[in-house]
Each structure stands twice: as structure tokens, then as C-alpha cells.
Amino acid sequence: GAGVSQSPRYKVAKRGQDVALRCDPISGHVSLFWYQQALGQGPEFLTYFQNEAQLDKSGLPSDRFFAERPEGSVSTLKIQRTQQEDSAVYLCASSLAGLSYGNNEQFFGPGTRLTVL
Amino acid sequence: AQRVTQPEKLLSVFKGAPVELKCNYSYSGSPELFWYVQYSRQRLQLLLRHISRESIKGFTADLNKGETSFHLKKPFAQEEDSAMYYCALRGYTGANSKLTFGKGITLSVRP
Numbered sequence: 001g002a003g004v005s006q007s008p009r010y011k012v013a014k015r016g017q018d019v020a021l022r023c024d025p026i027s028g029h030v031s032l033f034w035y036q037q038a039l040g041q042g043p044e045f046l047t048y049f050q051n052e053a054q055l056d057k058s059g060l061p062s063d064r065f066f067a068e069r070p071e072g073s074v075s076t077l078k079i080q081r082t083q084q085e086d087s088a089v090y091l092c093a094s095s096l097a098g099l100s101y102g103n104n105e106q107f108f109g110p111g112t113r114l115t116v117l
Numbered sequence: 118a119q120r121v122t123q124p125e126k127l128l129s130v131f132k133g134a135p136v137e138l139k140c141n142y143s144y145s146g147s148p149e150l151f152w153y154v155q156y157s158r159q160r161l162q163l164l165l166r167h168i169s170r171e172s173i174k175g176f177t178a179d180l181n182k183g184e185t186s187f188h189l190k191k192p193f194a195q196e197e198d199s200a201m202y203y204c205a206l207r208g209y210t211g212a213n214s215k216l217t218f219g220k221g222i223t224l225s226v227r228p
Contacts, residue, residue, distance in 0.1 A: 031214065041221075042205075105163055105166075109160065
């Protein structure tokens with residue numbers, strides 16, 4: 001079956017532009033995560049959804065970052081007034097489990113590489 | 118706070134040599150530890166998790182709570198093992214099962 005998909009795969013934005021990054025999780029997966037991976041670094045947590053509820057947004061670096069998952073499936077990460085330091089790969093992951101710690105493997109998408117000029 | 122440290126950025130070995138990728142963690146409770154791998158042009162994928170206590174593709178990792186380490190080992194490296202490896206931790210923080218990653222290490226296995 002299909003894994004996690006993300007679009008676009010590459011995005012170039014001029015500083016100050018708004019961007020929207022899309023994540024399609026595996027069908028039926030309750031949990032959805034966004035991570036930011038800067039060059040040479042490991043992924044860093046941004047935000048977490050359980051179904052449509054955003055339960056943790058402690059990793060969002062500023063109020064320019066906004067994420068939503070209105071119907072509990074597709075999620076969008078929006079970055080307003082992009083800055084050069086926003087350049088990174090944005091990874092989406094989904095897992096079957098919600099609060100349970102049982103079957104909770106996170107499956108990652110291919111990422112969106114954002115370059116802000 | 119939870120933290121994962123991978124002290125080396127690159128490990129280069131010859132085919133057939135043993136491999137040990139180091140990972141140390143900081144967490145006040147009992148975390149879950151994972152190794153993720155990213156092959157060239159592929160997405161990040163789970164290699165193994167400490168609670169499974171299994172060997173995947175010849176790799177093993179033992180959680181040492183005394184040394185707060187979770188080093189990844191393979192006795193005989195293969196060329197197809199060349200990839201980026203990330204150690205990750207998940208703490209039991211209730212509703213959120215987010216992962217905290219190390220910076221990763223590039224493993225290069227030469228023929």
C-alpha cells in the first residue's frame with residue numbers, strides 16, 4: 001500500500017513569501033508528526049496531531065509556523081513570511097497508534113526540501 | 118529534557134570489518150530507543166527498536182541503562198550498509214510520542 005506522501009518535494013521561496021507544505025499520512029493512522037531537518041542535523045520535532053487535535057505544538061520555532069489537520073487525515077504546515085533560516089527538509093510521519101504505546105512505529109514521508117532565497 | 122548524542126559524524130570501514138555506531142542519551146525516566154536508517158535517495162525508515170531485542174540485517178543494539186547508551190553493532194559490514202544512521206529516543210510523556218533524534222552518522226563501507 002501507499003506510504004506517507006508529501007508535496008511538493010521541492011519548494012523555492014523568496015524571503016517573505018508564504019508557503020504551504022502538504023502531508024498525506026497512511027490511511028487510518030491516528031497520529032501525525034511534523035519534523036524539521038536542517039542541513040547536517042537530525043530531524044527536530046515541530047508539532048503532533050492525534051486525529052484532528054493538535055496536542056503538542058511546542059516545537060514550532062515561531063508564530064510564523066502554523067499546522068492544521070482539519071479532518072484528521074491530510075495535514076498542512078504553513079510558514080508565513082519565510083526567512084532564510086527556515087530552509088530545511090520538512091518531514092511528516094504518521095503512526096497507527098494514538099495514546100497507546102503498542103503499535104506506534106512512525107512511518108516517514110520523503111520530505112519537502114524548502115529553500116528560502 | 119531529553120537528548121540524544123551521536124559523537125561521530127562519519128565512520129568509514131572496509132567490507133567485512135566490524136561496525137559500532139555510538140549513541141548516548143539523556144532522559145530522566147525509562148525511554149524507548151530506536152535506530153533509524155536513511156539509504157541514498159530513500160526515506161527515513163526504522164531499523165530496530167530496543168524493546169524488540171531483535172537483529173535486523175545483522176545489526177543489533179543493546180540498551181545499557183547504566184551507561185545510558187544504545188550503540189548499534191554489526192560484526193561484518195556489507196557495502197549495502199552504507200547509509201545515514203540516526204539514533205532516536207521516545208520518552209513516556211503521555212499523549213505525545215514524539216521522537217528526539219541525534220545528529221546522525223554516515224556509515225561508508227568500502228569494497
